[in-house]
Amino acid sequence: MQQKSQISNLESPISKKGILLVNLGSPKSTKVEDVKEYLDEFLMDERVIDYRWFFRSLLVRGIILRTRPPKSAEAYKTVWTDEGSPLIVITKKIQQKLQKLVDVPVEIGMRYAEPSIKTGVQKLVDQGVTEIVLFPLYPQYAMSTTETVVEKAEEIRKKFFPNVKINYVQPFYNRDIYIDCLSESIREKLPDNFDALQFSYHGVPERHIYKTDPTKTCNLNDCCSRDYNPSHNFCYRHQCFKTTELVLEKLNLPKEKALVTFQSRLGKDKWIEPYTDETLENLPKKGVKNLAIVCPAFVSDCLETLEEISVEGREEFLHAGGENFHYIPCLNDEDRWIEVVKTLCEEKLSEFYLV
Incomplete structure (x- = not known):
């Protein structure tokens, strides 16, 4: 220190x-x-x-x-x-x-x-x-x-x-010092053998994305992947995908070995997709038997990571035919x-x- x-x-x-x-x-x-x-x-x-x-x-x-x-x-x-x-x-x-x-x-x-x-x-x-x-x-x-x-x-x-x-x-989702820190933390905790690394972010209703966009340029389709769009400073979905992209570059992992999902839906409104729980149930059917999962919307472990992902998510994945589920803790202290x-x-x- x-x-x-x-x-x-x-x-x-x-x-x-x-x-x-x-x-x-x-x-x-x-x-x-x-x-x-x-x-x-x-x-x-x-x-x-x-x-x-x-x-x-x-x-x-x-x-x-x-x-x-x-x-x-x-x-x-x-x-x-x-x-x-x-x-x-x-x-x-x-x-x-x-x-x-x-x-x-x-x-x-x-x-x-x-x-x-x-x-x-x-x-x-x-x-x-x-x-x-x-x-x-x-x-x-x-x-x-x-x-x-x-x-x-x-x-x-x-x-x-x-x-x-x-x-x-x-x-600070795209700051080098944060990406370096998060990447090294993930690298140290990744199991030796994993079929996929899942980035599970907290979800939000789709309408929140539009309401927080003062530029009114977001369409929730292709703009998140653009190099630049005026809405990026306010778009939670884009920032989640950008964090993932930068971490994968640091870890030197191919995009094919990672996926982004969103957890913690509430009510019947349309939330940003894909959903974490549904993905966990479907991954074993696609040949993913050994899964590592991290939650970069959180810097501190909490109910949404320790219970929803590490307990409930594990049960969903294993019950669907998965073999190994590895939760990667938050940065914590x-x-x-x-x-x-x-x-x-x-x-x-x-x-x-x-x-």
Whole structure:
């Protein structure tokens, strides 16, 4: 690991910098009532389920929250640790490791539940911080991830911390330092013999792709594969395919040995394809018996990777005739990933000095 950053030597006497790492969030416990409270906040976010409030409430509170919390609570129990939610535990480890490398305060916040974004900002402000680099821990841009974090943070800043400035780390799906880091992590964990490497990204409804495209040039057909399209900066689907393409180049793997799928569908709306679960059921019929799978939409292992992929996905693949299923963990708190976080944060910290 490198020595601590010297960025603090450049601080002006009238301002103090800080870093806020933001992840998705997790229920307080595996109790049904806590899971229900978490799902209510999560699913009632208009950037997650983008219906008008009345219809969103009817769906979430009238249907989903009447049936889903007990099942979700059981799923959380399968991944919960003695320290708590894996997502929260891992994010805290990232914070602790990063804090050893930088001379500015580092806190964490979650988009949903506690510790909230407001809690994280307040902790920094209590330490005298007036300029914050906020890092949404999502490699690719999406309305339901990066966008909702930024919008929530701005809402909180304007309401409670009007004198605080915030710089946001941008999606880093194609940054060399991230691709190098992810590729090396995958390379070290790949089994010796595998028929295919599956990249499973979190899914989003197709309409989200169009709604987040200010250029109105996306058609969800051939534009994702173009070298350039104005929508690429806002297109989650393109960014997932681009991450995969760059990683395959680093790993020197032929495209024929890899595939991209999307997981975690909700409801009956059309989501971006192909779907992870259906693919897992069909791969053995196509001769793929030994599968490695990675989830690059996540930097920290969580319910969607540890239960949905590593447990449910494994069962689907093996039940369909697969022989070996190898889940490749997320970057979590690997030292090389902490170095990437440090670099991306320092880039934004340095911009404060240019104002």
